[in-house]
Amino acid sequence: MHLLEGEGVSIHFGGLAAVSDVSFYIDQGEVLGLIGPNGAGKTTLFNLISSCYVPRPGILKFKGKNITGMSPYKICRLGIARTFQTVKIFANMPVIDNVRIGSLFGNTRSPASAEANQQSIELLEFVGLSRVMNTPARDLTLANQKRLEVARALATKPELLMLDELMAGLNPTEVAQAMDLVRQIRDKGITIIMIEHVMKAIMSVCGRIIVLHHGQKIAEGTPQEIANSKTVIEVYLGE
DSSP, X not given: OOSEEEEEEEEEXXXXXXXXXXXXXXXXXXXXXXEOSTTSSHHHHHHHHTTSSOOSSOEEEETTEEOTTOOXXXXXHHTEEEOOSSOOOOTTSBHHHHHHHHHHHSSSSOOOHHHHHHHHHHHHHHHTOGGGTTSBGGGSXXXXXXXXXXXXXXXXXXXXXXXXXXXXXXXXXXXXXXXXXXXXXXXXXXXXXXXXXXXXXXXXXXXXXXXXXXTEEEEEEOHHHHHTOHHHIIIIIOO
């Protein structure tokens, strides 16, 4: 049984098929890459999985359970967490409170305040933000705001983490650090789907890659297979 699977997932906005008849799966412990040109439907697929949108038609299953159309907070509490293409932090709150919110409200077991606080401190240490835990989130650099979003998602204790362009806008040093963070999350046993345009990261971190174009899946395979695909080269990677 796959951890997550989608069967014929589609959604239209007006007459435009943003995602069209996409079937996919991810198994426990995988790091799955999702790539494609801008507007290919990658974030829309994330929005379908997290139930911001409901596929019509299509079915989404998590650990064999049909989660299609389930409320987003229930999706989170089942064990699916995400970050966003444009960071969505509580800008005026201290860093630690951003993470504490995930701990207190993001899973079925709401810990006591002291336990949530300790979990938040440990997660901030894990992502490298413990020294700024009392800083207003708005004052963080972009790289650290992205790390904060990851920490908040991890505070919900997910089995599956969806990372939407974690490395966008980062310099080469920050990209390398973000790649290390993804590996450390994987090593904790958390399954990952990542949308990314930084091919160095996708090719070195992911075991399997899905390519979308105009809302359709045009390729799927190992990083080497994707890098050698004539279709993917023509549509996305270039010479």
